[in-house]
Amino acid sequence: MTEKRIMLGNDAIARGAFEAGVKLSSAYPGTPSTEISEFLAKYDEVYTEWAPNEKVALEVAAGASIAGVRSMACMKHVGLNVASDPLYTLAYTGVNGGLVIVVADDPGIASSQNEQDTRMIARSAHLPLIEPSDSAEAKEFLKFAFDLSESYDTPVIFRTTTKLSHSQSVVPLAERKEPEDRTYERCVPKYVMMPASAIGRHVVVEKREEKMAEDGSAFPINRTELRDRKIGFITSGIAYQYVREAAPEASVLKLGLINPLPKRLIEEFIATVDEVYVFEELEPVIEEQIRAWGYSVKGKELFTKQGEYSANMLRRVLYGEDLAAFSVAEAPKRPPILCPGCPHRSVFSVLNSLKIHAAGDIGCYTLGAVAPLNVIDTTICMGSSISLLHGMEMARGKEYIKNWVATIGDSTFLHTGINSLINMVYNKATGTVIILDNRTTGMTGHQEHAATGKTLKGEPTHAIDLAELCRSVGVPRVITVDAFDVEGLRRTVRESVNGDTLTVIIAKAPCALLKGQSFPDVCECDTESCKKCGACLKIGCPAITKNADGTVKIDETMCNGCGLCQSYCKFGAIKKLPRA
């Protein structure tokens, strides 16, 4: 009997890669794509790695493909922007061994900086895009994607979304099929994209896309489900599930191939049903093409381009009401916050006390933007903190940035921050960059990176010394400080922003959630000595709350004993003691 397992979408994608005989996968962590690589790393047959960024990851996978093996790169939607440079040209070169790029979109922006739609990128890069709608399909469609990649000589984008990646459903397992490594043959017109070759390959790209649009109508990943013919839905991915939930009797054309669209299949479906709804999250990618073919369909005039869809949303449109039975209660919001014992809090508390603005970056430390820390003023994309600070200085002069710093995490610094730092050195900047070095990729769930000394597979490797790296590119002043040394940090930051020398401060202390740490201490507030001044509350630690009389209480199960609150208590009421 086939073994059935309940699997996370990302687990199923990894399993699909394993069964498809993938030999190499390279990735940079990013919610909601991260776990694909972590699951894949458990299979000994597959070489997996963390790359410093998505561009590197895709190029590594492309190298493996050219060398004749099945390979994969995984990233989140905004990661594909970083990998766009190789992406658009790999569409021209095509592949040797199958090459699949798994891209996880985040409709609803659960953990991202925007809500872009990868299907638009697939269209502009002229690459096939496949989208599954549950874990079992994720595994099967991924195997199909590799077959497609090899038979049409093209990289394939495999799109997932947060709901799919992070939901579990039942998956029947199969054995791994080990494909023969393909022979490499030197072929300049295919692999060397200089103008003479690229002009020729552009023709190939268009012909390939036209052929796939034709053939796609017969692909098994598209499915027509005819039921009541009064209403028909054209849909894909997780949106299909909402359609089945809200309109179980309606006919459905469920697309697995989103680019190029299988035109004939869609036209047949439209001819079969009276009224057609296109139900797709985010951009009207399917809808606009169908309209351009001259058909009248319902779509974005009824359904938003923002956020995740739901069955209730569809019910409201179809039946004028949803299933909600009770009204929504008023409840104070509970946004995410930095954890107890988080070293970022210490750095931000110092910056806050010095009234310094920070150009921020991508990581947990984005939470330094909100009350009560209120330090971060900008967050755009990976690595941007350093370049934004530089732009401000070059535009308005060095005095303008005396109350500004850039803050960036260790993993993000290695991703794309280093390029921006080189730019500062080269163009004679004087700003202050703080690397929040918590020894891990924190927000995505603690992945190794090039400065942690371990690979994705957990093997020991060289750990890049961030201070030496900064010095080697010519940063004149590099200072490492313990992130919890509040006084040392305050002094160093003040000196740095007031000076005229480009400075990198490495604020170092491990993430409070990093495995293998012990927290021998716990903080306690002596309510007799507490003067109710509220200074400790300004650091925004979730373990600290107020008693009814205004004194402070520290929850001992939440407290990690970092002692930051103690540093801010002028009256000696808070004490850090060995945990009982």
Add this chain to the structure above:
Amino acid sequence: MNIMIVGVGGQGTLLTSRIIGKTALAAGLDVKISEVHGMAQRGGSVVTFVRYGSEVFEPVVEEGTADVLIAFERLEALRYAHYLKKGGTLIVNDTRIDPMTVVIGAAKYPENIIDTLRAEHTVYTVDGGRIAAEIGNSRVLNSVVLGLAARHIGFTEEEWLAVLRDTVPQKTVEINTLAFLRGYNS
């Protein structure tokens, strides 16, 4: 069956949803579970869903469709109670965790939440943290809460315990079993 589990990031709601899902799977049912990863996990309000039956489509539970809502904290119970269907069951871990908005004085923690909820719903409460501490490990509070919920969800005690033993870390099987039974028999 539609089950929704809400709490504060770090309370162990994910493990709870996985145990419920596995128990349903072991009973031969189709199961879908939806989880929250990434930034929202950092002390924020977190939601997971478990759905099972002969065939399950969407992995989420929507407003007005939850048979059982398991809340690991009072305010979170209040925030999501409207997801219950009429006649649904609300399980509340009777504890208070102040969100930062309350700590810094930007909002007030609502009074008498349990009474408010009882006006519209069938509510069962348990002080999971206290019971967990009593049996020697405050971190097993999720098993206490799961135990209470399990009695209202269905499946047999043996079916639950088999999956629990298989899912929690080996070293904690005994204390988790004890915690589950305290909740189950409360």
